[in-house]
Amino acid sequence: MQYPLTEDERMIQKTVRDFARKELAPVAIEANEKGIFPEGIFKRLGELGFMGVTVPEEYGGVDLGTFSLVLILEEINAVCASTGVTMSVHNSLTNWCILKYGSEKIRRRFLPSLASGEMLGAYAITESEAGSDVSAMRLSAVRTGDEYILNGAKLFISTGDQAGAIVVFARTDPADRTKGISAFVVEPSSPGFSIGKIEKKMGLNASTTVELVFEDCRVSADNLLGSEGMGMKIALAGLDGGRIGIAAQAVGIAQAALDEGVRFSRGRKQFHTRIVDFQSTRWKIADMATAVEAARLLTYRAAKLRDAGEPCSKEAAMAKLFASRTANTVVYDALQMHGGVGYTKEFLIERLFRDARVTELYEGTSEIQRIVISKAVIDEFERTVPD
Amino acid sequence: MKILALLKRVPDTEAKILINQEGTGIKDEGVKYVINTYDEYAVEEGLRLKEKMGGTSTVTVICVGPEEATELIRTALAMGADDAVHVCDKTLERPDPFVIAALMAKAIKAEGFDIIFCGKQAIDDDMGQVQSILAEMLDIPQVNVATAFEIAADAKRATVRRRVEGGDEKVETSLPVIISCEKGLNDPRYASLPGIMKAKKKEIRKKTLADLGFSQVPGEARSTILRWLPPPKSSGCTMVKAEEMRDAAKELVRLLREEAKVV
Amino acid sequence: MANDILVFGEIRGGGIKKITKELIGAARRVSAETGGAIDTALIGAGARAAAEGLTGYGLRKIVVAEDEALARYSTEGYAAVLSDIAKRGAYSYVFLGATAMGRDLGPRVAARADGVMFSDCVDVRMEGSRCVARRPVYSGRAYIEIARSGDRQNYISIRPNNIAPAEPSGGGTPIETHASNVMRDAIRAMVTEIFPLEGGRPDLTEADVIVTGGRAMKDKANFKILEDLADLLGAAVGASRAAVDAGFAPVAIQVGQTGKIVNPKLYIACGISGAIQHLAGMRTSKVIVAINKDPNAPIFERATYGIVGDLFEVVPLLTEELKKVL
Numbered sequence: 001m002q003y004p005l006t007e008d009e010r011m012i013q014k015t016v017r018d019f020a021r022k023e024l025a026p027v028a029i030e031a032n033e034k035g036i037f038p039e040g041i042f043k044r045l046g047e048l049g050f051m052g053v054t055v056p057e058e059y060g061g062v063d064l065g066t067f068s069l070v071l072i073l074e075e076i077n078a079v080c081a082s083t084g085v086t087m088s089v090h091n092s093l094t095n096w097c098i099l100k101y102g103s104e105k106i107r108r109r110f111l112p113s114l115a116s117g118e119m120l121g122a123y124a125i126t127e128s129e130a131g132s133d134v135s136a137m138r139l140s141a142v143r144t145g146d147e148y149i150l151n152g153a154k155l156f157i158s159t160g161d162q163a164g165a166i167v168v169f170a171r172t173d174p175a176d177r178t179k180g181i182s183a184f185v186v187e188p189s190s191p192g193f194s195i196g197k198i199e200k201k202m203g204l205n206a207s208t209t210v211e212l213v214f215e216d217c218r219v220s221a222d223n224l225l226g227s228e229g230m231g232m233k234i235a236l237a238g239l240d241g242g243r244i245g246i247a248a249q250a251v252g253i254a255q256a257a258l259d260e261g262v263r264f265s266r267g268r269k270q271f272h273t274r275i276v277d278f279q280s281t282r283w284k285i286a287d288m289a290t291a292v293e294a295a296r297l298l299t300y301r302a303a304k305l306r307d308a309g310e311p312c313s314k315e316a317a318m319a320k321l322f323a324s325r326t327a328n329t330v331v332y333d334a335l336q337m338h339g340g341v342g343y344t345k346e347f348l349i350e351r352l353f354r355d356a357r358v359t360e361l362y363e364g365t366s367e368i369q370r371i372v373i374s375k376a377v378i379d380e381f382e383r384t385v386p387d
Numbered sequence: 388m389k390i391l392a393l394l395k396r397v398p399d400t401e402a403k404i405l406i407n408q409e410g411t412g413i414k415d416e417g418v419k420y421v422i423n424t425y426d427e428y429a430v431e432e433g434l435r436l437k438e439k440m441g442g443t444s445t446v447t448v449i450c451v452g453p454e455e456a457t458e459l460i461r462t463a464l465a466m467g468a469d470d471a472v473h474v475c476d477k478t479l480e481r482p483d484p485f486v487i488a489a490l491m492a493k494a495i496k497a498e499g500f501d502i503i504f505c506g507k508q509a510i511d512d513d514m515g516q517v518q519s520i521l522a523e524m525l526d527i528p529q530v531n532v533a534t535a536f537e538i539a540a541d542a543k544r545a546t547v548r549r550r551v552e553g554g555d556e557k558v559e560t561s562l563p564v565i566i567s568c569e570k571g572l573n574d575p576r577y578a579s580l581p582g583i584m585k586a587k588k589k590e591i592r593k594k595t596l597a598d599l600g601f602s603q604v605p606g607e608a609r610s611t612i613l614r615w616l617p618p619p620k621s622s623g624c625t626m627v628k629a630e631e632m633r634d635a636a637k638e639l640v641r642l643l644r645e646e647a648k649v650v
Numbered sequence: 651m652a653n654d655i656l657v658f659g660e661i662r663g664g665g666i667k668k669i670t671k672e673l674i675g676a677a678r679r680v681s682a683e684t685g686g687a688i689d690t691a692l693i694g695a696g697a698r699a700a701a702e703g704l705t706g707y708g709l710r711k712i713v714v715a716e717d718e719a720l721a722r723y724s725t726e727g728y729a730a731v732l733s734d735i736a737k738r739g740a741y742s743y744v745f746l747g748a749t750a751m752g753r754d755l756g757p758r759v760a761a762r763a764d765g766v767m768f769s770d771c772v773d774v775r776m777e778g779s780r781c782v783a784r785r786p787v788y789s790g791r792a793y794i795e796i797a798r799s800g801d802r803q804n805y806i807s808i809r810p811n812n813i814a815p816a817e818p819s820g821g822g823t824p825i826e827t828h829a830s831n832v833m834r835d836a837i838r839a840m841v842t843e844i845f846p847l848e849g850g851r852p853d854l855t856e857a858d859v860i861v862t863g864g865r866a867m868k869d870k871a872n873f874k875i876l877e878d879l880a881d882l883l884g885a886a887v888g889a890s891r892a893a894v895d896a897g898f899a900p901v902a903i904q905v906g907q908t909g910k911i912v913n914p915k916l917y918i919a920c921g922i923s924g925a926i927q928h929l930a931g932m933r934t935s936k937v938i939v940a941i942n943k944d945p946n947a948p949i950f951e952r953a954t955y956g957i958v959g960d961l962f963e964v965v966p967l968l969t970e971e972l973k974k975v976l
Contacts, residue, residue, distance in 0.1 A: 049580025404791035516757035528839035551750035560839035
């Protein structure tokens with residue numbers, strides 16, 4: 001990878017790459033095959049600083065930016081996208097949200113455990129009737145004295161059954177669709193909280209996706225993030241980081257698939273010719289590599305903008321849209337290069353193929369990204385080009 | 388306790404090694420450089436000893452290498468070493484083990500290290516000489532190819548297990564001593580993100596030949612590389628056939644011993 | 651400087667180690683051109699007795715040192731003696747084995763002599779008046795041919811099994827005793843205990859020799875025939891993923907893309923077809939032996955030596971034949 005990195009960034013990349021290959025890869029194979037959540041790996045990731053990348057040192061983190069996080073996520077996802085999504089939600093959503101909107105008390109309470117990897121984070125927006133349309137959410141939070149009482153359910157929550165801190169979005173005002181939403185940090189020990197359905201998925205089998213059930217669940221008012229009614233704003237602001245994280249995941253998966261395709265086609269001969277020496281393969285490799293690089297650059301740019309404090313919603317959406325599409329075309333072509341064996345579980349490409357699919361679905365479907373991008377483009381046009 | 392670890396910058400073990408057009412060395416382009424694998428065990432063992440001894444113990448790393456070695460030195464600092472000496476001089480081209488040892492000896496003599504760890508060999512030249520030459524120059528004992536290390540309670544002696552043909556030897560040594568490390572001695576830690584951030588503030592003392600009091604590379608060239616050769620090509624599979632399977636087995640044994648020389 | 655050569659011999663079990671005769675073979679190549687004499691130094695308990703085994707090799711003399719302080723190997727004790735002998739004889743070349751002892755001792759003595767050393771050479775020959783050594787670099791991914799500049803004492807360590815051992819040439823050789831003044835108390839690093847290699851097999855990733863079985867092993871119990879061969883060679887035992895999945899072997903010994911990546915000197919694949927993911931784990935092995943019933947098995951494309959046959963017939967025969975020569 002030729003993108004100019006600083007000495008620190010190269011060192012970070014080497015550490016995460018070595019760790020991913022030596023420690024994560026063997027764990028990932030078994031965990032994905034058997035559908036086990038690889039609990040132990042997150043403590044190791046925490047020891048190395050990967051669970052508190054953007055958290056300031058005073059809260060036990062390493063105080064690096066989104067760009068460093070992207071470099072890390074790329075390498076982790078190239079080896080295990082399940083671990084990647086758990087890490088991405090934890091770092092880009094939970095940590096970020098608590099740091100940005102939590103009171104000092106809340107930060108002190110959660111961030112050190114989250115940054116060390118002892119505690120995992122989850123982030124709960126989606127409901128059965130509120131997917132892309134966040135404002136349709138129904139989970140209610142009613143203030144009673146020093147507490148909020150939550151009732152309802154959240155669906156498809158990554159790491160929901162493993163997390164010690166879940167950022168939950170709930171409706172505090174039924175009348176106002178957007179300003180009636182608030183965000184809370186919920187601990188699984190809260191009375192009235194339970195885990196509902198555990199999803200069986202096509203891919204990401206070493207991560208968990210669950211339903212969260214709230215039945216008169218009592219949450220301290222201290223755990224409110226920002227102020228009452230700020231939920232929608234927080235959710236939207238968090239999405240940029242979340243999308244950059246998923247874009248990085250898609251780049252990691254795509255790069256791994258490209259590598260697998262090249263590796264396999266170099267070793268396999270048919271008609272006395274290596275697969276890699278057929279022109280059809282060469283053209284595929286060129287197109288795949290170019291797309292991966294373009295996806296990477298879009299992702300890096302969005303991360304750099306975010307680190308500079310610039311608006312980056314459009315760029316994050318573009319990165320996610322393009323990188324997730326790229327991941328899916330690249331895993332498709334790389335599997336084709338494998339021929340029939342690519343369809344067996346013997347080869348990594350089979351897992352990459354399944355894991356890539358979700359990148360076009362979560363953190364906003366590709367359709368949602370297109371809505372965000374087109375709206376930004378049209379707004380910009382209207383602002384800058386006179387009629 | 389003052390602990391020193393020796394570092395060398397070498398091509399990655401996965402790097403493709405090709406001889407250059409002129410036949411004067413290897414093609415540098417596309418080759419990624421890393422800390423010599425065995426030196427990582429040395430740094431790790433140094434850090435473990437420091438952690439065990441506690442107090443004011445320090446781990447220093449020393450490297451004779453080009454400007455680009457700074458990044459690898461920084462990696463050792465990120466692993467937890469306290470400071471570093473980097474002997475770097477434009478006139479140093481492919482220094483042989485005697486030159487490296489002479490420069491290191493000069494650079495560290497004044498500091499008085501209690502224990503020096505290094506790799507059993509560097510995976511570029513594969514000479515495995517620097518440690519023994521340095522031990523001779525410093526007039527201290529050496530223990531090569533260590534697979535286990537333990538410091539005595541009084542911190543004045545150490546017990547080392549070293550790999551030899553047909554078994555292991557237990558060596559008892561006084562300090563100061565040079566220990567060269569073998570795979571299996573420990574499992575080197577990664578440079579963690581907090582470690583990488585801390586390493587930025589640690590000092591790398593750059594030394595030129597002049598800084599060490601040399602007006603030129605010490606000693607004239609001791610050797611000349613006459614030519615570089617690619618490794619012998621594998622000539623495809625030799626199928627061993629015979630009327631009787633026993634004769635085929637016999638022939639295979641002969642080939643393994645006399646041609647391949649692996650048993 | 652004279653052109654004389656000193657061979658540092660090694661003793662094992664009271665006899666001369668094979669490497670010593672290989673070093674004499676190398677020394678003869680040099681002396682054939684330069685006319686230099688060849689001497690041998692033997693240090694340690696039983697040196698004099700062992701020296702008798704070398705008297706018929708056309709050596710000028712054999713120098714032995716077997717003081718009490720030298721009974722067990724120590725770098726310092728042996729370095730003092732070898733350095734003394736090398737200095738007195740003003741040798742042009744000193745040959746050592748690239749063994750645990752030679753590798754430890756060579757550079758230390760070379761440094762004391764302010765000489766020059768080439769380690770782990772695989773060939774030595776004369777080019778004109780120059781003694782040229784060939785040695786692998788970058789873990790054998792390239793080789794260099796190297797010679798000294800000037801006339802410093804040249805220490806050369808040579809890997810075992812690369813140069814044909816010298817044959818006896820008749821005649822006799824005087825044995826001289828070197829009176830060393832090594833004091834045991836002055837030795838700072840001393841071997842205090844020796845642990846012989848036990849029955850436990852080496853780790854797959856560290857092993858020099860690996861014997862692996864595939865699905866064709868048919869049963870867990872059949873791995874016994876691989877273990878017999880492995881024990882003879884001090885080898886580790888591995889298995890293909892197919893054998894592991896079939897329950898014939900534990901995951902811990904799986905070799906391949908999703909198992910251990912190995913790099914031994916000798917890899918013996920028994921009943922392994924050679925799926926790409928298996929090859930990915932062992933393709934860098936120096937020598938690969940393939941034993942398989944199917945002559946079209948892809949493993950033969952990667953192998954150095956192949957036997958088409960039933961492993962249950964071939965492997966026990968191979969073990970028997972090896973037993974005869976090892």
